[in-house]
Amino acid sequence: MSAVCAALAGDPVLAAHYADFRAKAEGALDPALVALVRQAVAAVHGIDAAPVDESALDEGTKLCLAYARRMPFEHTAITDAEAAAVVTHLGEPGFVAFSVVTALADAECRAALVGLPELAAG
Known part of the structure; x- marks a missing residue:
């Protein structure tokens, strides 16, 4: 369970909406690409060093x-040409x-790094 999902556990309606939103976004892509993107972003944050x-x-x-x-730290430097290539x-x-x-993935990594579930409980 991601730190964001854990933080939302106290609000089942919001947690369900978040899970649905995430699942729909992920469902629109190849599952292998989703896994690779999540791993790449985690590596940027130092969470997944592999x-x-x-x-x-x-x-x-x-x-x-x-x-x-x-995306996590250089999003403003991404050019229109780079975005167009992904499109x-x-x-x-x-x-x-x-x-x-x-x-x-970026938000969930950041939440994990600052202990968001503990912050939300406090």
């Missing part, structure tokens, strides 16, 4: 992972889902 072996990945997936790694690979709906998945 780097992904990208040698067998297609160029589009590599592009997505590079973009995902920049070309995933399509516009896929890009939106990818952006949500990446942002939620």
Whole structure:
């Protein structure tokens, strides 16, 4: 359970809405890409130190992972051309889902790092 989900456990309605939102975003993408994005973002935060072996990945997936790694701390430096390349690979709906998945992975990592469930309980 993510730190965000744990923090929302005291509000079952909000927790259900969050879980549904997350599931819909993740469901719009290939599950393997979702797992890779979540792992890449966790590695950026130092939570998951194991780097992904990208040698067998297609160029589009590599592009997505590079973009995902920049989202937590370099999002303002991502260019329109970089975003357009991800849109070309995933399509516009896929890009939106990818952006949500990446942002939620970032938020969940940050919540884990600051002990959000403990903060929410206090």
